[in-house]
Amino acid sequence: MPELIAKTALSDKKPATFAGTTLAEADPGPVASIALFPGQEKALAKALKPMVFPAPNSFTENGGVRLVWTGRDQAFLIGAEPPALDGIAAVTDQSGGWATLTVTGPVAAEALMRLVPLDLRPTFAVGQAARAPLGHMQSVIFRTAADGFTVMVFRSMARTAWHEIEVALRSLAARAALI
Amino acid sequence: MRLTCPLCGPRDRREFYYYGSEDYLQRPGPDAGPEAWDDHLHLRDNIAGEVRDLWYHETGCSQWLIVTRNTVTHEILSTELVADRKKKGVRA
Numbered sequence: 004m005p006e007l008i009a010k011t012a013l014s015d016k017k018p019a020t021f022a023g024t025t026l027a028e029a030d031p032g033p034v035a036s037i038a039l040f041p042g043q044e045k046a047l048a049k050a051l052k053p054m055v056f057p058a059p060n061s062f063t064e065n066g067g068v069r070l071v072w073t074g075r076d077q078a079f080l081i082g083a084e085p086p087a088l089d090g091i092a093a094v095t096d097q098s099g100g101w102a103t104l105t106v107t108g109p110v111a112a113e114a115l116m117r118l119v120p121l122d123l124r125p126t127f128a129v130g131q132a133a134r135a136p137l138g139h140m141q142s143v144i145f146r147t148a149a150d151g152f153t154v155m156v157f158r159s160m161a162r163t164a165w166h167e168i169e170v171a172l173r174s175l176a177a178r179a180a181l182i
Numbered sequence: 183m184r185l186t187c188p189l190c191g192p193r194d195r196r197e198f199y200y201y202g203s204e205d206y207l208q209r210p211g212p213d214a215g216p217e218a219w220d221d222h223l224h225l226r227d228n229i230a231g232e233v234r235d236l237w238y239h240e241t242g243c244s245q246w247l248i249v250t251r252n253t254v255t256h257e258i259l260s261t262e263l264v265a266d267r268k269k270k271g272v273r274a
């Protein structure tokens with residue numbers, strides 16, 4: 004069988020910087036959905052160690068691997084292959100299904116707030132995550148640094164998401180240039 | 183109008199899909215007669231006051247909610263997860 008080459012959704016896009024803020028695609032490595040079976044909280048906590056299953060609207064991190072809350076009793080394990088969780092949780096590979104973008108810089112929150120109806124100023128702290136619409140797209144958004152966000156959208160929406168965020172950044176840069 | 187999703191917090195109503203009365207959770211048994219099914223599928227009260235409806239948090243956490251609101255005052259009185267209702271052993 005031939006070796007197939009895995010490509011990310013936006014592999015032809017180079018990072019773009021406007022108003023000192025950079026939009027880039029990230030290659031998160033493996034992404035797996037972990038959906039807890041009822042009553043298996045303790046077994047899951049044990050099996051995931053040293054990772055910690057995140058509370059709603061947050062993510063946990065350990066050695067570059069993240070567990071991001073994505074729904075009721077559900078999180079995405081990003082950056083590592085999932086452990087064996089037979090009988091504890093439903094594990095489904097999501098790796099090819101999502102596009103991952105990062106927005107980093109002084110106007111990252113302002114740009115995203117043009118598209119996401121959430122207050123993403125510092126009250127949305129590092130470690131917080133949300134399921135929220137980006138325009139009309141379902142997304143996963145989480146803050147990884149004071150000036151940095153990661154945005155995940157369905158792979159089929161990758162170009163639209165990139166375009167929308169780029170337009171928001173361009174608008175902010177244009178406005179800053181007028182002052 | 184904003185709805186407070188028990189998981190996601192307060193969100194704009196455009197994030198939600200409206201389905202209809204929580205009556206839809208009271209599904210008749212397979213042997214119930216045609217009247218029961220007709221009632222379940224088609225007959226609704228038209229209340230001026232407190233109603234309990236199903237809303238889906240479509241662009242959020244993808245959970246079904248039961249929202250109690252007042253159609254006269256537009257007050258939102260409570261939001262709960264349908265899943266929690268099941269957990270509590272209520273037939274759904």
Ligand SMILES: [Zn+2]
Pocket residue numbers: 187188189190191239242243244245
């Ligand atoms: Zn929600």
